[in-house]
Amino acid sequence: MGSSLHVVFRGVSKTYDGRTMVVQDLDLHVEEGEFFTLLGPSGSGKTTCLMMLAGFEAPSSGEIRLSGRSVQHLPPRKRGIGVVFQNYALFFRSK
Numbered sequence: 054m055g056s057s058l059h060v061v062f063r064g065v066s067k068t069y070d071g072r073t074m075v076v077q078d079l080d081l082h083v084e085e086g087e088f089f090t091l092l093g094p095s096g097s098g099k100t101t102c103l104m105m106l107a108g109f110e111a112p113s114s115g116e117i118r119l120s121g122r123s124v125q126h127l128p129p130r131k132r133g134i135g136v137v138f139q140n141y142a143l144f145f146r147s148k
């Protein structure tokens with residue numbers, strides 16, 4: 054079904070400093086209704102993945118798709134993703 058909501062990471066990598074890869078070549082596929090958990094030690098890149106999914110960080114390479122649509126150029130407010138931040142945060146919508 055083309056209308057089902059699913060999340061795809063394809064070859065997603067992320068570096069903040071241009072040297073250390075905090076996420077490296079990540080492929081994952083989450084289907085609608087699936088309960089999916091990221092498990093790993095502190096600093097392994099879990100929050101970074103969620104921030105990339107929500108659009109607060111951009112992948113350094115690779116692609117994230119929501120329901121078949123690349124979200125690379127969509128700001129957080131246009132992705133329809135809810136996030137509970139790990140630390141207190143205010144997110145302002147700017148025009």
Ligand SMILES: Nc1ncnc2c1ncn2[C@@H]1O[C@H](COP(=O)(O)OP(=O)(O)OP(=O)(O)O)[C@@H](O)[C@H]1O
Nearest residue numbers: 069070075093094095096097098099100101102139
């Ligand atoms: N905004 C940032 N700028 C630079 N480095 C960052 C930034 N956010 C995270 N990092 C670094 O990226 C790596 C992954 O961090 P991340 O917060 O994604 O890990 P985590 O798996 O969520 O850890 P935790 O279990 O402690 O929440 C760590 O080395 C962290 O220091």
Ligand SMILES: [Mg+2]
Nearest residue numbers: 099100101139
């Ligand atoms: Mg975290």
